Structures are given as C-alpha cells and as structure tokens.
Amino acid sequence: MDSALRSRLSAAGVAPECAATIELVRDVLARVGDKWTVLVITALADGPLRFKTLHERTAGISQRMLSQTLRSLTRDGLVTRTAYAEVPPRVEYALTPLGRSLGDTVAHVVGWVQEHQAEIVRNREAFDGDDPTAR
Amino acid sequence: MDSALRSRLSAAGVAPECAATIELVRDVLARVGDKWTVLVITALADGPLRFKTLHERTAGISQRMLSQTLRSLTRDGLVTRTAYAEVPPRVEYALTPLGRSLGDTVAHVVGWVQEHQAEIVRNREAFDGDDPTAR
C-alpha cells in the first residue's frame, strides 16, 4: 500500500523498501498539520515561555490540549521543558534547534499559503457560485 | 488572539491587522496536514488518474474520504475534475499548476522529516526510556 507516497519518496531519493519511513512521515506530517502544533511552535519562535504565558499567547487552545501538545513536542525533541524548583512552580518551554528547524520549514508552507490565498479564495467562490449545491 | 502566529506572520512580511489571513493559513495548513491530502496529491503528481485508479493507488483511504478529499481539493482549485460523457462513466482528476506548486512545497516538509527522522526516533526512545510512565 501507499504506492503513491512511496513513489514520491523514491523520487526524493529514499529507498522504496523502507515502509517505516512512510509511516513516520505521515506521523510527523500529521503532527505538523495538527491544529495546535503550528500555533505552539510559532509562539515559541520568539523565545522561551512559561506555561501560563504560552497558554495566553495561544488563545483558543484548552489547557488540556496545550499540555498534551507540549508533551508530544518534547518527546520528539522539538521543545525543551525546564522546571525550576521554586514556589510557585515555574516551567519554561523553548524550541530546540531541531524545533526551530522545523519551524522554518513550516514557515515555507505558511508562506505558500499567503502567496496563494487570494487565488484560493477566488477558486472557492467560483466553485460555490457555479454549483450552489456543492460546498 | 493568535498573537503568536500573527507575530510570525508579520516577521514574514504580512500586515498584522489581517486576521482573515490567519484563519485561512490555519485552514489550508489543516488541509495539508490532513491524513489524506498529501497522499492524494502525491498520487496525482505523476499524472492524471481516474477515480478507481486513484482509489487503488491510495490504499487505505475509503472511497467516501477519497471523494470528499477530491471535492475539497477541486474547490480550492488544486485539482481539476474532468468527466467524460461515456458509458461506463469516466472521470479524470489532475493537479492544477497551483496544486503542483503546493505539492512541491509539501515535498520540502517531507524532505525535512526524512532528513531528521532518525533524530526524532532517537529522541523518542530516549524520552520513553528516561521516564517509562510517559507515553
């Protein structure tokens, strides 16, 4: 299965027989495409933040999801978690070099969207206009 | 809200006051991160395909989701749908220039993942090993 992705991967110079790669690519792609990941990474792009500040800067995300997202990112080595033994507790999150690298890559996609957003909006309007039943 | 993304966008040269941009960026990002979009786009990268062939090449996706994904992509102007008035019916899907452009951009992310997958896997193992209770 996944012959399509596989062919694309092989075109990129990846051994076709590596099925694990495909799964991981999907996995990471899913994380990047995740509703919250990009938001968190971009929030941390400007520098380390503690939990609460991060929560404020990423308005819309629940504390549960933020916590969960941060743990995933930390696990993948994209973010560091530093807890200070103080009272009240203070925990700071920061991008690792790997995380910054991913942020830059994602920024390309963001750039693409910005470059073509007008066209996409126009396409949607044309589509919806041509066939009102669709949506 | 979304001050983080906004600041990142402004760093990329986007007017900070444009809130609609943020929503659209998220929207398109979500589509790209979607489980099936990348699969379909990469499948179409090699040339036009009819529905059934596409379904075979994208093993794992249900016909319902394929149909749904294709309609979204068509609506955004990333894919063209060409129906031939024959019997039995034949419908061909193909990437538009815009779709190909997006495919190339996404390929960068795919490339990033490939370049760093070993590191990510190592990070995960280290994380899980250090704290068995996690994940």
Added chain:
DNA sequence: CAGAATCCTTCGGGATACTG
C-alpha cells in the same frame, strides 16, 4: 502555577447499501 484526572459531547471516518 503547572498539570493530571474525570466526564461528556462532538465528529471524523469506516462499512455498507443504493443511484445515475
């Protein structure tokens, strides 16, 4: 403050059946 745990609702998406 930083989060873990619990509860509960929404919905993505698969299986199946039907239509043009």
Added chain:
DNA sequence: CAGTATCCCGAAGGATTCTG
C-alpha cells in the same frame, strides 16, 4: 464506474475539578 446516503463507533478534545 463514480459517486451519494445512512448508520454507527471510537477517538479528539472542551469544561471542570483535583493535586503537588
């Protein structure tokens, strides 16, 4: 062949409460 319509379950995720 190329879909649309129905049904349905499991997972995602928000609100709330509890703990160190």
